[in-house]
Amino acid sequence: MKKRRQAKIIELISANEIETQEELQALLIEYGFEVTQATISRDIKELRLVKELSAKGKYYYSTGKRNSENAQQRAGSIFNELIIKIDYAMNIVFIKCFPGMANAVCAAIDGMNLDEILGSIAGDDTIFILCRNEDASMEFTYKLRKMLNA
Numbered sequence: 001m002k003k004r005r006q007a008k009i010i011e012l013i014s015a016n017e018i019e020t021q022e023e024l025q026a027l028l029i030e031y032g033f034e035v036t037q038a039t040i041s042r043d044i045k046e047l048r049l050v051k052e053l054s055a056k057g058k059y060y061y062s063t064g065k066r067n068s069e070n071a072q073q074r075a076g077s078i079f080n081e082l083i084i085k086i087d088y089a090m091n092i093v094f095i096k097c098f099p100g101m102a103n104a105v106c107a108a109i110d111g112m113n114l115d116e117i118l119g120s121i122a123g124d125d126t127i128f129i130l131c132r133n134e135d136a137s138m139e140f141t142y143k144l145r146k147m148l149n150a
Helices: 002-015 021-030 037-047 068-082 102-111 134-149
Strands: 050-053 059-062 083-089 092-097 117-122 126-131
Touching: 002 021, 002 037, 002 059, 021 037, 068 083, 068 102, 068 134, 083 134, 092 102, 092 134, 102 117, 102 126, 126 134
Parallel strands: none
Antiparallel strands: 050 059, 083 092, 092 126, 117 126
16 A cells, blocks of 8 residues: 555656645545555655755655756756866766865766766765766766766
């Protein structure tokens, strides 16, 4: 029942701009799921749902993956100002940034929600990105260089 309910939550927030837990609860009840606000709150936490700003200026629940293209566009401008060098070796991408800027660049990369990235770690001016394989690291490096040259 829990998996079906959580799948329905994902479906509902993907199709609607749901602003509150009460709205979500009403929709779930409409579809035959008897749920409490506490259950919905736990589901939101387990599903790692976030609130995003709509074009209307209101916040709604999202998986956070809906705006990955927008995140890439925003990241491009950050990258142009903060990245010094990009390279890769095997399935690891190395990014050299200006001092103190690696965390900002890393957060922008994480926000892109790219499937080829397994994880990232940032220091003060250096980032290491772990990719699925060498082809993925090569492709990711190419994407970053393209963003820098745009």
